[in-house]
Amino acid sequence: MDVLAIGAPADEATLATLLRCCVREVAGPRGLVWPAPPYVLLRVAGTLLRARTHGGAALRLDGPPERLEEGSWRPLTVAELVRLAEADLDGPNGEFAGQVAASRDAIAAILAARASAEPPADPWLASEQALVYGHPFHPTPKARDGADWLRHAPEAHATFPLRLLAVRRDALAEEGDLTALDALGPAPGGYRLLPAHPWQLALLRPAFGPELVDLGPGPVAVPTSSVRTVYVPDAEVCLKFSLDVRITNCVRKNAWYELAGAVELTSRLAPVLADVATRHPAARWLPEPGYRTALGQREGLGVIVRASPWTACDPGVTPVLAAALALDAAPADPLAWWTAYVSAVALPVVDLYFTHGVVLEPHLQNVLVGLDAAGTPVQAIFRDLEGVKLVAGRHDLGGLHPAVASALAHDPARGWARVVYCLFVNHLTEIAATVAGPDDELLRALWRVARDLLARQAAELGRPLPLCDLLAGTPLPAKANLRVRWARAADRSAGYVPIANPLA
Numbered sequence: 001m002d003v004l005a006i007g008a009p010a011d012e013a014t015l016a017t018l019l020r021c022c023v024r025e026v027a028g029p030r031g032l033v034w035p036a037p038p039y040v041l042l043r044v045a046g047t048l049l050r051a052r053t054h055g056g057a058a059l060r061l062d063g064p065p066e067r068l069e070e071g072s073w074r075p076l077t078v079a080e081l082v083r084l085a086e087a088d089l090d091g092p093n094g095e096f097a098g099q100v101a102a103s104r105d106a107i108a109a110i111l112a113a114r115a116s117a118e119p120p121a122d123p124w125l126a127s128e129q130a131l132v133y134g135h136p137f138h139p140t141p142k143a144r145d146g147a148d149w150l151r152h153a154p155e156a157h158a159t160f161p162l163r164l165l166a167v168r169r170d171a172l173a174e175e176g177d178l179t180a181l182d183a184l185g186p187a188p189g190g191y192r193l194l195p196a197h198p199w200q201l202a203l204l205r206p207a208f209g210p211e212l213v214d215l216g217p218g219p220v221a222v223p224t225s226s227v228r229t230v231y232v233p234d235a236e237v238c239l240k241f242s243l244d245v246r247i248t249n250c251v252r253k254n255a256w257y258e259l260a261g262a263v264e265l266t267s268r269l270a271p272v273l274a275d276v277a278t279r280h281p282a283a284r285w286l287p288e289p290g291y292r293t294a295l296g297q298r299e300g301l302g303v304i305v306r307a308s309p310w311t312a313c314d315p316g317v318t319p320v321l322a323a324a325l326a327l328d329a330a331p332a333d334p335l336a337w338w339t340a341y342v343s344a345v346a347l348p349v350v351d352l353y354f355t356h357g358v359v360l361e362p363h364l365q366n367v368l369v370g371l372d373a374a375g376t377p378v379q380a381i382f383r384d385l386e387g388v389k390l391v392a393g394r395h396d397l398g399g400l401h402p403a404v405a406s407a408l409a410h411d412p413a414r415g416w417a418r419v420v421y422c423l424f425v426n427h428l429t430e431i432a433a434t435v436a437g438p439d440d441e442l443l444r445a446l447w448r449v450a451r452d453l454l455a456r457q458a459a460e461l462g463r464p465l466p467l468c469d470l471l472a473g474t475p476l477p478a479k480a481n482l483r484v485r486w487a488r489a490a491d492r493s494a495g496y497v498p499i500a501n502p503l504a
Contacts, residue, residue: 010107021482045087055433099140106142113156127324128224129154138481154223164218166191171211176263176290180237197241238306250491254302257403262288265385283348284312286383323364326430344380357394359415361387363422447502473504
């Protein structure tokens with residue numbers, strides 16, 4: 001983790017993330033980044049900048065960034081870097097500076113709230129609530145709309161009661177196994193229970209009446225890293241709600257076709273993942289067996305049931321969010337720990353793509369790593385079926401509604417790019433940087449281990465060309481978060497920029 005970000009003021013953490021974005025998306029594609037150990041130099045809008053870094057493509061900062069002015073190096077500020085980035089990006093964007101400032105203010109508020117809050121005793125939930133600074137390559141990692149966000153923020157160790165609604169049976173839509181929802185409390189005769197996120201309910205202000213009844217507070221929920229997905233300890237279940245709030249790039253809402261898609265994928269993936277587990281017994285997943293919503297607010301009040309990670313772990317194994325391990329992982333034997341980690345996390349993802357045509361999004365917030373009593377990775381638990389896609393042409397989607405089928409499908413190239421970005425750029429690059437720390441030789445050794453494991457798997461899979469290209473050193477696709485935010489575009493339209501491949 002950055003020296004700047006360990007208990008540092010929010011503006012220093014904001015500066016670090018924005019600088020990384022400028023290296024990756026502004027200066028890098030133009031050939032305006034140069035190594036000058038111990039510094040990285042870059043030019044943005046004609047101004048020369050430098051920063052001490054380690055961690056390879058993760059760009060962990062070892063001190064404050066600087067700019068060259070009249071022959072002298074001077075400290076760089078967030079406001080200066082925002083102005084330089086704005087000058088180098090295409091077209092106007094009157095929102096950008098305000099969004100960066102809002103993200104910075106959110107980090108400051110989170111730090112203040114954490115100072116007096118009690119973290120969860122559950123180690124998994126504590127890891128879910130550890131992401132104070134957010135995505136390391138996002139210009140506004142903690143940007144959130146709405147005035148009520150802090151009381152529902154996982155980073156502030158929030159807990160809150162759900163609101164329980166009752167939906168008349170002829171006014172609801174549902175599918176799949178909803179036993180977990182019905183167990184949350186009693187519903188009047190002729191009605192079904194529908195839990196609601198209190199923040200979403202305040203935003204929607206639905207009309208209550210004979211079809212939709214407010215039953216009042218329900219069981220306590222603990223928000224996980226995605227904000228809108230919560231864990232209900234009394235029911236031992238996770239619930240994924242809609243939130244009409246922009247979090248980083250997206251308004252987080254369960255589209256109607258995503259509700260149906262979750263149940264469809266849960267059914268389709270069960271035999272597929274069982275097959276993969278015969279070759280990669282560490283692989284686990286969290287099914288999403290059902291959804292329920294009110295017809296009058298099909299997307300706004302839709303809730304997806306998701307299994308608890310504790311149900312996926314073997315006895316004695318503790319699930320920990322991979323993103324939390326990217327902040328703090330210092331194993332006694334780094335090479336052995338990393339070997340176990342890559343074997344558990346990466347190999348089943350690659351197998352799923354090439355053997356079954358299934359695209360996982362194994363980014364740092366979608367993977368839980370099961371640690372044994374010694375802290376060794378022994379399981380990988382994959383979650384969030386919204387990001388899972390099926391490679392077009394390899395699955396029969398003919399019986400599905402066209403919108404559901406379209407949302408579930410990726411062409412092979414797009415699917416492979418998503419796998420490579422999430423697994424290698426977003427995930428393994430960050431974990432490797434944390435394990436290696438400032439030791440560049442150890443970092444190179446870690447990537448040699450990963451390459452050997454993947455080369456062996458490539459041989460077992462018949463040497464598929466995309467995997468061979470990856471091992472040969474083809475550049476990695478890094479998601480362009482800065483540019484999609486600058487364009488004020490939907491997250492699904494985000495492109496990629498090439499970065500150096502550490503497997504080469």
